Amino acid sequence: MSYESRMLEQLAMPRRAEVQSVLLRTLLKHGGVVKEFAAGEEVVDELADRFRLNPAQRTGALETVYRKENRLKKTLLWHRLLFRAADALATDGLVSRPTQTSRLTGKREWMLTEKGFDEALRILQIPAAEKDSLPIKSYEVQKLVKKLYDFRCAVCGLKINSPDNLCWQVETAHIVPDASFGRDDLFNGIALCRFHHWAFDVGWFSFLDHYKITVSSKVSHLPPDFGRWGDYELIRALTKQQMGIRLPRRRGVYPHINSIRWHRQFIFVNDVPFTL
Numbered sequence: 001m002s003y004e005s006r007m008l009e010q011l012a013m014p015r016r017a018e019v020q021s022v023l024l025r026t027l028l029k030h031g032g033v034v035k036e037f038a039a040g041e042e043v044v045d046e047l048a049d050r051f052r053l054n055p056a057q058r059t060g061a062l063e064t065v066y067r068k069e070n071r072l073k074k075t076l077l078w079h080r081l082l083f084r085a086a087d088a089l090a091t092d093g094l095v096s097r098p099t100q101t102s103r104l105t106g107k108r109e110w111m112l113t114e115k116g117f118d119e120a121l122r123i124l125q126i127p128a129a130e131k132d133s134l135p136i137k138s139y140e141v142q143k144l145v146k147k148l149y150d151f152r153c154a155v156c157g158l159k160i161n162s163p164d165n166l167c168w169q170v171e172t173a174h175i176v177p178d179a180s181f182g183r184d185d186l187f188n189g190i191a192l193c194r195f196h197h198w199a200f201d202v203g204w205f206s207f208l209d210h211y212k213i214t215v216s217s218k219v220s221h222l223p224p225d226f227g228r229w230g231d232y233e234l235i236r237a238l239t240k241q242q243m244g245i246r247l248p249r250r251r252g253v254y255p256h257i258n259s260i261r262w263h264r265q266f267i268f269v270n271d272v273p274f275t276l
């Protein structure tokens with residue numbers, strides 16, 4: 001029996017299969033994502049509470065001696081157990097690992113996949129019909145939106161990845177934001193570069209019903225040295241042409257008109273009330 005298994009037994013730690021099941025349910029409760037365990041103390045404690053772990057179980061550590069460096073490394077057994085459970089879920093395709101998730105969202109989180117989402121609903125006996133009404137992020141939606149837009153910003157067309165080819169600069173923007181209970185699905189998502197994502201979220205521009213760009217009337221009060229990149233004026237450039245956006249090839253996956261109208265009504269900043 002390994003040192004780790006002996007420690008798990010000695011401290012009567014929960015079984016890994018139980019931890020996996022509770023982890024799936026916790027992911028569902030947290031909208032489909034949790035921080036990686038070393039950085040996410042809250043979720044680590046929340047899960048420990050779910051299992052009513054005693055202080056010894058919470059603080060039990062594995063000690064590894066690095067003889068060469070004459071150093072003793074301690075790893076919390078509970079962290080290790082959580083990691084092993086999440087890693088097993090990832091091997092079964094139920095969650096994405098922080099290394100994979102961070103390539104899409106820039107955050108090191110464990111994220112439910114569609115398969116994991118279905119499994120969590122099954123464990124909790126939630127009917128599949130209710131799936132669409134739950135505000136859950138899933139790895140595939142984030143990935144799919146970027147793919148549908150060919151990894152380009154829908155506004156400026158910028159397409160670039162990191163030098164190691166692992167990470168795209170473009171982001172999946174929610175048209176109706178998370179905070180306003182915007183759904184994490186294709187119809188509420190659009191691929192935007194970081195600058196246009198920001199400008200869209202703060203209301204500098206929005207879209208008309210036929211997917212042309214409309215720019216805030218506040219642009220006329222913008223000081224001349226604001227929003228410039230050399231000779232290029234980032235916000236004013238949007239007004240110079242009746243710009244259409246780059247949309248996916250299939251019309252069936254365009255952003256939904258209701259999401260766009262919501263953004264125009266509640267996020268877009270305009271002195272003149274908007275009329276169609």
Ligand SMILES: [Zn+2]
Binds near residue numbers: 155156157158196
């Ligand atoms: Zn852009």
